[in-house]
Amino acid sequence: MSQLFILIALWITPHVSWSSDASGMPKGALESGVMAWVAKQQGLDVAQISMIPIDHRLNLKNCESDLKYSFPFNNNETVKVVCPQPSWQIFVRLIFPNAGARGGTGANAQAGPASNGRSNRQVWVVERHLSPGSVVQKSQLTLVERDPQTVGPAALDAQTELSFMEAVRDLTPGTIIRQHDLRPMILVKRGQMVQMTLGQGQGFQIAARVEAMQDGRFGEQIKLKNPESGRILNGVVKGPGTVTGS
Secondary structure: OOOEEEEEEOOOOOOEEEOOOOOOOOHHHHHHHHHHHHHHHHOOOHHHEEEOOOOOOEEEOOOOOOOEEEOOOOOOOEEEEEEOOOOEEEEEEEEOOOHHHHOOOOHHHHOOEOOOOOEOEEEEEEOOOEOOOOEOOHHHEEEEEEOHHHHOOOEOEOOOOOOOEEEOOOEOOOOEOEHHHEEEOEEEOOOOEEEEEEOOOOOOOEEEEEEEOOOEEOOOEEEEEOOOOOOEEEEEEEEOOEEEEO
């Protein structure tokens, strides 16, 4: 079976910093935890999973409670790792060399063979200029078949969820989109009143208006306050001005 490759994509939080200090959360323990969780979720053996090592300069505060893992997006290509105390989080990008590695039947499965006998990957390429901070729309991109060895595992393919993403840097036409080129958009602003829902998928649903205590990007967990009781809650950003209870 083809290996599942994992690439770390990081959005820095207050308890994550770049440093040469070797103290803090052991990188090996973090990587092992991610691989074990992904293997269980995907029905794979840990030996089938490869991970690009976390940058040794990244200093994560040692987590005082169990790490929480989740797939924040619909395509299960990104794993969100959250430490409740002290509060920090990182996003881990999952890269599938071909659709067969995850039993997919999408665009990758239909890609033609490369000249060296490998199956091509359909990757996203910029068709219209994207400036830093601009919202990414599929109409600005096009799918192009490329040799997977040439584009590398970081290139975003047809299975990538592009909803609520923004450009991190200047992207000119012809540029192959990679993980570090995009990031989730800020959809909730600190002090904003947002719609919070609870109980979805559990047979009931409760909606309430709460105040955001911090900015939040798509898929991030943020703190919220009930304006009536003053109670502090946690919620995951799901859309512009909307969160779900966590």
